[in-house]
Amino acid sequence: MARPKERTEDDAKGLAPFGRALATAGAAMLTLGLAFGDYPYLIIAVMLLGLCYWARGHAVPGLSATRTLSRREVRAGDTVDVSVEVRNEGAQPVGLSLHDKAPDAFSLEAGGNFGAGWLAPGQRATLRYRLRPPRRGTHPVGALRATAYDPLFLQSAPVSEAAPADDVTVHPRTPPAPRIRTSAAWGRTLLPGGDKASRGILTNDFRELRPYARGDPLKSVNWKATARESREDLRLIVNDYEVEGKKVVWLFVDASPYTVGGTNLGSVFDEIASGALAVAGHYLDMGHRVGFTLFGAGQTRILYAEGGDAQERRMAALLATAMPGEPGEDVQRAVEAAKGFLAREKPLVFVFTLPGRDPGLAKALLSARALASTGRRPAPVVCVTPILPGDGSTAARIVAIEEKAQLKGLERRGITVIRYHPQRAPLQALLAKGVLR
Numbered sequence: 001m002a003r004p005k006e007r008t009e010d011d012a013k014g015l016a017p018f019g020r021a022l023a024t025a026g027a028a029m030l031t032l033g034l035a036f037g038d039y040p041y042l043i044i045a046v047m048l049l050g051l052c053y054w055a056r057g058h059a060v061p062g063l064s065a066t067r068t069l070s071r072r073e074v075r076a077g078d079t080v081d082v083s084v085e086v087r088n089e090g091a092q093p094v095g096l097s098l099h100d101k102a103p104d105a106f107s108l109e110a111g112g113n114f115g116a117g118w119l120a121p122g123q124r125a126t127l128r129y130r131l132r133p134p135r136r137g138t139h140p141v142g143a144l145r146a147t148a149y150d151p152l153f154l155q156s157a158p159v160s161e162a163a164p165a166d167d168v169t170v171h172p173r174t175p176p177a178p179r180i181r182t183s184a185a186w187g188r189t190l191l192p193g194g195d196k197a198s199r200g201i202l203t204n205d206f207r208e209l210r211p212y213a214r215g216d217p218l219k220s221v222n223w224k225a226t227a228r229e230s231r232e233d234l235r236l237i238v239n240d241y242e243v244e245g246k247k248v249v250w251l252f253v254d255a256s257p258y259t260v261g262g263t264n265l266g267s268v269f270d271e272i273a274s275g276a277l278a279v280a281g282h283y284l285d286m287g288h289r290v291g292f293t294l295f296g297a298g299q300t301r302i303l304y305a306e307g308g309d310a311q312e313r314r315m316a317a318l319l320a321t322a323m324p325g326e327p328g329e330d331v332q333r334a335v336e337a338a339k340g341f342l343a344r345e346k347p348l349v350f351v352f353t354l355p356g357r358d359p360g361l362a363k364a365l366l367s368a369r370a371l372a373s374t375g376r377r378p379a380p381v382v383c384v385t386p387i388l389p390g391d392g393s394t395a396a397r398i399v400a401i402e403e404k405a406q407l408k409g410l411e412r413r414g415i416t417v418i419r420y421h422p423q424r425a426p427l428q429a430l431l432a433k434g435v436l437r
Contacts, residue, residue, distance in 0.1 A: 023052040051152065062089035065144050065162035067100070072166070075316075076136055076173045076270070079109055084127040084144060086162060088119040095119075095149035098127055101165075103139035106131040135270050136172040136320050140165035171316040172270060174277040208308075212236035248305045248345040249283045249290045250372075251276050251315075252334055254353035255324040256296030261388075271386045272352045273319040275420070275427040277312070279350055279384075284312055291341055294318055295334035297326045302338055305345055331364040335371075342371035349381045354388075355410075356402035365415050382416045383407075384427065 026048030033041030063086055070081035084100050097116040102108060111129030119125055133139065142165035209225050216238050225237035253276045259269040280290045284307060291305035292315050303314055331353065335342070342349070349368050355361065365381050372379035385407075407417050420427040 019052055022048050026052065063087070063146055063160070063162045064089050067142060067144065067163050067166055069141065069166055069168065073169045073171065074133060075171045076133060080131045080133065080168055082129055082131060082141060084163065085124055086146065087124045088121055091121055093118060093120045096125065097147045098125065099145045100127055101142055101145065102131055103141065105135050105139065106133050133168065133170040135267065136170050136273060138167050138169050138321055140167055142166055169320050171320040172273040172277055174274065174281050174316070206239060206241060208240050209237050210240050212238050247288050248347035249288055250305065250338070250342065250345070250347040250349050251280055251290065252293045252295065252331065252349070252351040253319070254296045254331065255294055255322045255328070256357065257325055257327060258354060258357045259324045268354065268386065268388065269324045271422045275384060275386070276352045277316060277319070278427060280315055281312055284308065291345070291347065292318070293334050293338050294322060295329055295331060297322050297324050297328045300329050300334050300337050305341065305347070330358055330360060332360045335364045335368045339371050342368060346372050346374050346379060349379065350384060351381070352384045355385055355406045356399055361406060362409055362413060365410065366413060378414060380416060382418060383410055384418045387419050387421045
Protein backbone atom coordinates (compact mmCIF):
# COMPACT_ATOMS: atom_id res chain seq x y z
CA MET A 1 0.00 0.00 0.00
CA ALA A 2 1.35 3.44 -0.88
CA ARG A 3 2.43 5.60 2.02
CA PRO A 4 0.32 8.77 2.42
CA LYS A 5 2.14 11.92 1.39
CA GLU A 6 3.42 14.06 4.24
CA ARG A 7 1.99 17.54 4.22
CA THR A 8 3.81 20.68 5.20
CA GLU A 9 2.57 23.82 6.91
CA ASP A 10 1.78 25.39 3.54
CA ASP A 11 -0.33 22.47 2.34
CA ALA A 12 -4.11 22.39 2.73
CA LYS A 13 -5.15 20.57 5.87
CA GLY A 14 -6.58 17.10 5.43
CA LEU A 15 -7.63 14.09 7.45
CA ALA A 16 -5.48 11.10 8.16
CA PRO A 17 -6.79 7.62 7.17
CA PHE A 18 -8.18 7.18 10.69
CA GLY A 19 -9.92 10.58 10.46
CA ARG A 20 -11.39 9.75 7.05
CA ALA A 21 -12.72 6.48 8.45
CA LEU A 22 -14.47 8.36 11.28
CA ALA A 23 -15.91 10.88 8.79
CA THR A 24 -17.24 8.05 6.62
CA ALA A 25 -18.79 6.35 9.68
CA GLY A 26 -20.32 9.66 10.77
CA ALA A 27 -21.84 10.22 7.32
CA ALA A 28 -23.29 6.70 7.33
CA MET A 29 -24.78 7.23 10.82
CA LEU A 30 -26.27 10.53 9.69
CA THR A 31 -27.88 8.90 6.65
CA LEU A 32 -29.37 6.11 8.75
CA GLY A 33 -30.60 8.52 11.41
CA LEU A 34 -32.34 10.74 8.88
CA ALA A 35 -33.80 7.77 7.03
CA PHE A 36 -35.27 6.04 10.10
CA GLY A 37 -35.62 9.02 12.42
CA ASP A 38 -33.32 7.33 14.97
CA TYR A 39 -31.95 9.97 17.38
CA PRO A 40 -29.07 7.82 18.78
CA TYR A 41 -27.71 7.47 15.23
CA LEU A 42 -28.00 11.24 14.75
CA ILE A 43 -26.22 11.97 18.05
CA ILE A 44 -23.35 9.59 17.22
CA ALA A 45 -23.13 11.10 13.71
CA VAL A 46 -22.90 14.63 15.09
CA MET A 47 -20.16 13.59 17.54
CA LEU A 48 -18.07 11.85 14.87
CA LEU A 49 -18.43 14.63 12.30
CA GLY A 50 -17.76 17.24 14.96
CA LEU A 51 -14.46 15.55 15.89
CA CYS A 52 -13.44 15.43 12.25
CA TYR A 53 -14.32 19.10 11.77
CA TRP A 54 -12.31 20.04 14.86
CA ALA A 55 -9.31 18.00 13.70
CA ARG A 56 -9.45 19.56 10.24
CA GLY A 57 -9.31 23.03 11.73
CA HIS A 58 -6.63 22.18 14.32
CA ALA A 59 -3.89 24.79 14.09
CA VAL A 60 -0.24 23.85 13.53
CA PRO A 61 1.69 24.77 16.68
CA GLY A 62 4.43 27.35 16.63
CA LEU A 63 7.83 25.80 17.24
CA SER A 64 11.23 27.34 17.93
CA ALA A 65 14.38 25.25 17.62
CA THR A 66 18.11 25.77 18.10
CA ARG A 67 21.01 23.46 17.23
CA THR A 68 24.40 23.62 18.98
CA LEU A 69 27.53 21.95 17.58
CA SER A 70 30.58 21.31 19.73
CA ARG A 71 32.86 22.00 16.73
CA ARG A 72 32.29 23.16 13.19
CA GLU A 73 35.76 22.14 11.95
CA VAL A 74 37.14 18.70 12.78
CA ARG A 75 39.55 16.15 11.37
CA ALA A 76 38.33 12.89 9.88
CA GLY A 77 37.71 10.41 12.69
CA ASP A 78 37.08 12.98 15.43
CA THR A 79 33.65 13.34 17.03
CA VAL A 80 31.08 16.15 16.95
CA ASP A 81 28.53 16.57 19.77
CA VAL A 82 25.14 17.88 18.62
CA SER A 83 22.43 19.29 20.87
CA VAL A 84 18.97 20.26 19.55
CA GLU A 85 16.35 22.05 21.66
CA VAL A 86 12.73 22.51 20.52
CA ARG A 87 10.13 24.64 22.34
CA ASN A 88 6.34 24.66 21.89
CA GLU A 89 5.45 28.32 21.35
CA GLY A 90 1.74 27.63 20.78
CA ALA A 91 -1.18 27.78 23.21
CA GLN A 92 -2.14 24.10 22.83
CA PRO A 93 -0.33 20.87 23.66
CA VAL A 94 1.03 18.95 20.71
CA GLY A 95 2.50 15.55 19.93
CA LEU A 96 5.84 15.80 18.10
CA SER A 97 8.33 13.52 16.44
CA LEU A 98 11.73 15.10 15.77
CA HIS A 99 14.32 13.92 13.25
CA ASP A 100 17.61 15.79 12.92
CA LYS A 101 19.08 14.49 9.67
CA ALA A 102 22.69 13.31 9.94
CA PRO A 103 25.00 13.18 6.88
CA ASP A 104 25.00 9.81 5.15
CA ALA A 105 28.73 9.29 5.63
CA PHE A 106 28.66 10.00 9.38
CA SER A 107 28.29 7.28 12.01
CA LEU A 108 26.14 7.73 15.12
CA GLU A 109 28.39 7.12 18.13
CA ALA A 110 26.09 7.95 21.05
CA GLY A 111 22.59 9.24 21.74
CA GLY A 112 19.92 9.48 19.07
CA ASN A 113 18.92 11.98 16.41
CA PHE A 114 15.24 10.94 16.56
CA GLY A 115 12.77 11.50 19.36
CA ALA A 116 9.03 11.72 20.02
CA GLY A 117 7.01 13.17 22.85
CA TRP A 118 4.12 15.27 24.07
CA LEU A 119 4.85 18.97 24.59
CA ALA A 120 2.69 21.25 26.70
CA PRO A 121 2.66 24.98 25.88
CA GLY A 122 6.07 26.44 26.70
CA GLN A 123 7.65 23.02 27.29
CA ARG A 124 11.01 22.03 25.72
CA ALA A 125 12.29 18.82 24.16
CA THR A 126 16.00 18.05 23.66
CA LEU A 127 17.95 15.74 21.36
CA ARG A 128 21.60 15.00 22.15
CA TYR A 129 23.81 12.75 20.07
CA ARG A 130 27.40 12.31 18.87
CA LEU A 131 28.58 11.90 15.28
CA ARG A 132 31.87 10.64 13.88
CA PRO A 133 32.81 11.81 10.34
CA PRO A 134 34.97 9.26 8.48
CA ARG A 135 35.77 11.35 5.39
CA ARG A 136 36.80 14.86 4.45
CA GLY A 137 34.50 17.50 2.99
CA THR A 138 31.80 19.94 4.02
CA HIS A 139 28.74 18.08 5.28
CA PRO A 140 25.36 19.53 6.41
CA VAL A 141 23.94 18.43 9.78
CA GLY A 142 20.14 18.81 9.59
CA ALA A 143 17.69 20.15 8.72
CA LEU A 144 15.51 19.36 11.76
CA ARG A 145 12.21 17.84 10.64
CA ALA A 146 9.35 18.22 13.13
CA THR A 147 6.14 16.24 12.59
CA ALA A 148 3.14 17.49 14.62
CA TYR A 149 0.13 15.37 15.57
CA ASP A 150 -3.25 16.42 16.97
CA PRO A 151 -4.32 14.74 20.25
CA LEU A 152 -6.58 12.20 18.47
CA PHE A 153 -4.31 11.64 15.42
CA LEU A 154 -7.16 12.51 13.08
CA GLN A 155 -5.54 15.00 10.72
CA SER A 156 -2.60 14.30 8.44
CA ALA A 157 0.61 15.12 10.29
CA PRO A 158 2.19 18.39 9.11
CA VAL A 159 5.98 18.21 8.58
CA SER A 160 8.09 21.35 8.94
CA GLU A 161 11.77 22.27 9.06
CA ALA A 162 12.09 23.65 12.55
CA ALA A 163 15.82 24.44 12.19
CA PRO A 164 18.00 24.81 9.05
CA ALA A 165 21.09 22.72 8.40
CA ASP A 166 24.51 23.61 9.86
CA ASP A 167 27.68 22.82 7.90
CA VAL A 168 30.55 20.87 9.43
CA THR A 169 33.93 21.05 7.67
CA VAL A 170 35.94 17.83 7.98
CA HIS A 171 39.66 18.18 7.31
CA PRO A 172 41.59 15.12 6.10
CA ARG A 173 43.66 13.47 8.82
CA THR A 174 47.41 13.81 8.41
CA PRO A 175 49.19 10.45 8.79
CA PRO A 176 52.48 10.71 10.71
CA ALA A 177 55.56 10.74 8.47
CA PRO A 178 58.42 11.39 10.92
CA ARG A 179 61.12 10.43 8.44
CA ILE A 180 61.37 10.29 4.67
CA ARG A 181 64.54 8.52 3.62
CA THR A 182 66.45 9.89 0.65
CA SER A 183 66.82 7.10 -1.88
CA ALA A 184 69.65 6.40 -4.27
CA ALA A 185 67.52 7.73 -7.14
CA TRP A 186 67.56 11.17 -5.52
CA GLY A 187 71.18 11.15 -4.31
CA ARG A 188 72.56 13.16 -7.21
CA THR A 189 69.99 15.95 -6.89
CA LEU A 190 69.54 18.98 -4.67
CA LEU A 191 66.95 17.24 -2.51
CA PRO A 192 65.84 18.52 0.89
CA GLY A 193 66.86 15.56 3.03
CA GLY A 194 67.30 14.91 6.72
CA ASP A 195 68.87 18.26 7.65
CA LYS A 196 66.80 21.01 9.22
CA ALA A 197 68.13 23.68 6.84
CA SER A 198 69.98 25.23 9.76
CA ARG A 199 73.12 26.04 7.77
CA GLY A 200 73.59 28.93 5.43
CA ILE A 201 73.69 32.70 5.50
CA LEU A 202 70.89 34.33 7.47
CA THR A 203 68.49 36.43 5.41
CA ASN A 204 66.23 39.30 6.44
CA ASP A 205 63.12 37.06 6.30
CA PHE A 206 61.84 36.79 9.88
CA ARG A 207 60.85 33.26 10.90
CA GLU A 208 59.93 33.21 14.61
CA LEU A 209 60.91 34.15 18.16
CA ARG A 210 62.73 31.41 20.10
CA PRO A 211 64.78 30.99 23.30
CA TYR A 212 68.47 31.81 23.15
CA ALA A 213 70.74 28.89 22.19
CA ARG A 214 74.48 28.64 22.65
CA GLY A 215 76.23 30.24 19.67
CA ASP A 216 73.51 32.76 18.81
CA PRO A 217 74.93 36.25 18.19
CA LEU A 218 73.94 38.89 20.75
CA LYS A 219 72.75 41.19 17.99
CA SER A 220 69.86 38.77 17.35
CA VAL A 221 68.47 39.17 20.90
CA ASN A 222 65.00 40.71 20.95
CA TRP A 223 65.14 42.80 24.13
CA LYS A 224 61.42 43.64 24.21
CA ALA A 225 60.46 39.97 24.04
CA THR A 226 63.17 39.19 26.62
CA ALA A 227 61.66 41.74 29.02
CA ARG A 228 58.20 40.20 28.59
CA GLU A 229 59.40 36.65 29.20
CA SER A 230 61.77 37.41 32.08
CA ARG A 231 60.17 37.36 35.51
CA GLU A 232 62.42 36.13 38.31
CA ASP A 233 65.33 35.14 36.07
CA LEU A 234 66.68 36.40 32.76
CA ARG A 235 65.41 34.50 29.72
CA LEU A 236 66.92 35.70 26.48
CA ILE A 237 64.67 35.61 23.39
CA VAL A 238 66.22 35.90 19.93
CA ASN A 239 64.90 36.62 16.45
CA ASP A 240 65.18 33.60 14.19
CA TYR A 241 65.58 34.31 10.46
CA GLU A 242 65.38 32.15 7.38
CA VAL A 243 68.63 30.88 5.86
CA GLU A 244 69.70 30.85 2.23
CA GLY A 245 70.11 27.07 2.20
CA LYS A 246 66.42 26.50 2.80
CA LYS A 247 64.85 24.18 0.25
CA VAL A 248 61.36 24.30 -1.24
CA VAL A 249 58.93 21.44 -1.88
CA TRP A 250 55.97 21.84 -4.24
CA LEU A 251 52.92 19.56 -4.17
CA PHE A 252 50.44 19.09 -7.03
CA VAL A 253 47.24 17.35 -5.86
CA ASP A 254 44.75 15.97 -8.40
CA ALA A 255 41.04 16.48 -7.61
CA SER A 256 39.69 15.44 -11.03
CA PRO A 257 36.28 13.70 -11.26
CA TYR A 258 37.94 10.26 -11.55
CA THR A 259 39.13 10.60 -7.93
CA VAL A 260 35.55 10.60 -6.61
CA GLY A 261 35.20 6.80 -6.54
CA GLY A 262 35.06 5.01 -3.21
CA THR A 263 32.60 4.33 -0.41
CA ASN A 264 30.74 6.35 2.20
CA LEU A 265 33.70 5.83 4.53
CA GLY A 266 36.33 7.18 2.16
CA SER A 267 37.14 8.00 -1.46
CA VAL A 268 40.22 7.92 -3.65
CA PHE A 269 40.60 11.65 -3.21
CA ASP A 270 40.61 11.20 0.58
CA GLU A 271 43.61 8.87 0.25
CA ILE A 272 45.37 11.30 -2.08
CA ALA A 273 44.71 14.22 0.29
CA SER A 274 45.97 12.29 3.33
CA GLY A 275 49.15 11.30 1.50
CA ALA A 276 49.80 14.88 0.39
CA LEU A 277 49.36 16.18 3.95
CA ALA A 278 51.72 13.51 5.29
CA VAL A 279 54.49 14.58 2.90
CA ALA A 280 53.81 18.28 3.47
CA GLY A 281 53.81 17.84 7.25
CA HIS A 282 57.17 16.05 7.14
CA TYR A 283 58.94 18.79 5.19
CA LEU A 284 57.30 21.58 7.18
CA ASP A 285 58.50 19.95 10.41
CA MET A 286 62.01 19.85 8.94
CA GLY A 287 61.86 23.61 8.44
CA HIS A 288 61.39 23.66 4.67
CA ARG A 289 58.88 25.73 2.77
CA VAL A 290 56.06 23.96 0.96
CA GLY A 291 54.00 25.23 -1.98
CA PHE A 292 50.71 23.70 -3.04
CA THR A 293 48.56 23.45 -6.17
CA LEU A 294 45.09 21.86 -6.25
CA PHE A 295 43.87 21.14 -9.78
CA GLY A 296 41.19 19.14 -11.53
CA ALA A 297 38.14 20.57 -9.69
CA GLY A 298 37.03 24.01 -10.81
CA GLN A 299 39.66 26.71 -11.01
CA THR A 300 43.24 25.74 -10.13
CA ARG A 301 44.13 27.01 -6.65
CA ILE A 302 47.68 27.80 -5.54
CA LEU A 303 49.23 28.39 -2.13
CA TYR A 304 52.58 30.18 -2.18
CA ALA A 305 55.55 28.36 -0.67
CA GLU A 306 55.63 29.09 3.05
CA GLY A 307 56.67 27.27 6.22
CA GLY A 308 55.18 26.58 9.62
CA ASP A 309 52.02 25.01 10.98
CA ALA A 310 49.87 27.74 9.44
CA GLN A 311 50.76 26.50 5.96
CA GLU A 312 49.67 22.97 6.87
CA ARG A 313 46.36 24.32 8.16
CA ARG A 314 45.84 26.24 4.91
CA MET A 315 46.43 23.10 2.85
CA ALA A 316 44.10 21.04 5.07
CA ALA A 317 41.35 23.66 4.73
CA LEU A 318 41.78 23.77 0.94
CA LEU A 319 41.58 19.98 0.68
CA ALA A 320 38.57 19.84 3.01
CA THR A 321 36.52 22.19 0.83
CA ALA A 322 37.58 20.70 -2.53
CA MET A 323 34.78 19.34 -4.71
CA PRO A 324 36.43 16.62 -6.84
CA GLY A 325 33.20 15.93 -8.76
CA GLU A 326 33.39 19.25 -10.59
CA PRO A 327 35.21 19.46 -13.94
CA GLY A 328 38.39 21.49 -13.89
CA GLU A 329 41.79 22.08 -15.46
CA ASP A 330 44.22 19.23 -16.14
CA VAL A 331 47.74 18.78 -14.78
CA GLN A 332 49.35 20.51 -17.77
CA ARG A 333 47.43 23.72 -17.07
CA ALA A 334 48.26 23.39 -13.37
CA VAL A 335 51.97 23.28 -14.17
CA GLU A 336 51.58 26.28 -16.47
CA ALA A 337 49.83 28.22 -13.69
CA ALA A 338 52.72 27.52 -11.28
CA LYS A 339 55.61 27.81 -13.75
CA GLY A 340 56.78 31.14 -12.34
CA PHE A 341 57.15 29.66 -8.86
CA LEU A 342 58.82 26.49 -10.18
CA ALA A 343 61.35 28.45 -12.20
CA ARG A 344 62.17 30.79 -9.30
CA GLU A 345 62.16 28.39 -6.33
CA LYS A 346 63.65 25.28 -8.05
CA PRO A 347 61.69 22.95 -5.76
CA LEU A 348 61.37 19.23 -5.27
CA VAL A 349 58.07 18.37 -6.99
CA PHE A 350 55.50 15.82 -5.80
CA VAL A 351 52.45 15.02 -7.96
CA PHE A 352 49.61 13.07 -6.33
CA THR A 353 47.33 11.62 -8.99
CA LEU A 354 45.89 8.48 -10.59
CA PRO A 355 47.83 7.33 -13.69
CA GLY A 356 46.27 6.14 -16.91
CA ARG A 357 43.50 8.77 -16.89
CA ASP A 358 45.22 11.90 -18.21
CA PRO A 359 47.25 11.30 -21.41
CA GLY A 360 49.11 14.57 -20.82
CA LEU A 361 50.58 13.52 -17.46
CA ALA A 362 54.04 12.62 -18.77
CA LYS A 363 54.37 15.87 -20.73
CA ALA A 364 53.28 17.90 -17.69
CA LEU A 365 55.78 16.21 -15.36
CA LEU A 366 58.62 16.71 -17.83
CA SER A 367 57.65 20.39 -18.09
CA ALA A 368 57.71 20.70 -14.31
CA ARG A 369 61.14 19.07 -14.17
CA ALA A 370 62.50 21.39 -16.86
CA LEU A 371 61.23 24.45 -14.99
CA ALA A 372 62.60 23.31 -11.62
CA SER A 373 66.00 22.13 -12.87
CA THR A 374 69.20 24.08 -12.32
CA GLY A 375 71.67 23.91 -15.18
CA ARG A 376 72.35 20.32 -16.20
CA ARG A 377 71.18 18.86 -12.91
CA PRO A 378 67.58 17.62 -13.32
CA ALA A 379 65.20 18.46 -10.52
CA PRO A 380 63.59 15.48 -8.76
CA VAL A 381 59.94 14.93 -9.70
CA VAL A 382 57.98 12.27 -7.81
CA CYS A 383 54.64 10.84 -8.97
CA VAL A 384 52.70 9.36 -6.06
CA THR A 385 49.63 7.22 -6.70
CA PRO A 386 47.52 4.86 -4.57
CA ILE A 387 46.87 1.30 -5.71
CA LEU A 388 43.14 0.79 -6.18
CA PRO A 389 41.63 -2.67 -5.61
CA GLY A 390 40.15 -4.08 -8.83
CA ASP A 391 36.79 -5.79 -9.09
CA GLY A 392 37.91 -8.26 -11.76
CA SER A 393 35.83 -6.66 -14.51
CA THR A 394 37.08 -6.09 -18.04
CA ALA A 395 37.00 -2.31 -17.53
CA ALA A 396 39.14 -2.59 -14.40
CA ARG A 397 41.72 -4.74 -16.22
CA ILE A 398 41.90 -2.24 -19.08
CA VAL A 399 42.45 0.64 -16.64
CA ALA A 400 45.19 -1.36 -14.86
CA ILE A 401 46.99 -1.95 -18.19
CA GLU A 402 46.83 1.77 -19.03
CA GLU A 403 48.12 2.67 -15.54
CA LYS A 404 51.07 0.28 -15.85
CA ALA A 405 51.98 1.52 -19.32
CA GLN A 406 51.93 5.18 -18.29
CA LEU A 407 53.95 4.56 -15.13
CA LYS A 408 56.60 2.61 -17.08
CA GLY A 409 56.83 5.52 -19.49
CA LEU A 410 57.35 7.95 -16.61
CA GLU A 411 60.13 5.81 -15.15
CA ARG A 412 61.91 5.62 -18.51
CA ARG A 413 61.89 9.41 -18.62
CA GLY A 414 63.48 9.70 -15.18
CA ILE A 415 60.35 10.43 -13.13
CA THR A 416 60.33 8.73 -9.74
CA VAL A 417 57.17 6.67 -9.17
CA ILE A 418 55.80 5.70 -5.76
CA ARG A 419 52.82 3.33 -5.62
CA TYR A 420 51.29 2.46 -2.27
CA HIS A 421 48.36 0.47 -0.96
CA PRO A 422 46.40 2.56 1.60
CA GLN A 423 45.80 -0.44 3.92
CA ARG A 424 48.61 -2.96 3.34
CA ALA A 425 51.47 -0.55 2.59
CA PRO A 426 50.67 3.04 3.66
CA LEU A 427 52.52 5.88 1.98
CA GLN A 428 54.34 7.06 5.10
CA ALA A 429 55.76 3.57 5.67
CA LEU A 430 57.09 3.31 2.11
CA LEU A 431 58.66 6.77 2.27
CA ALA A 432 60.40 5.92 5.55
CA LYS A 433 61.85 2.76 3.98
CA GLY A 434 62.91 4.48 0.77
CA VAL A 435 60.74 2.16 -1.37
CA LEU A 436 60.11 3.67 -4.80
CA ARG A 437 58.44 0.90 -6.82
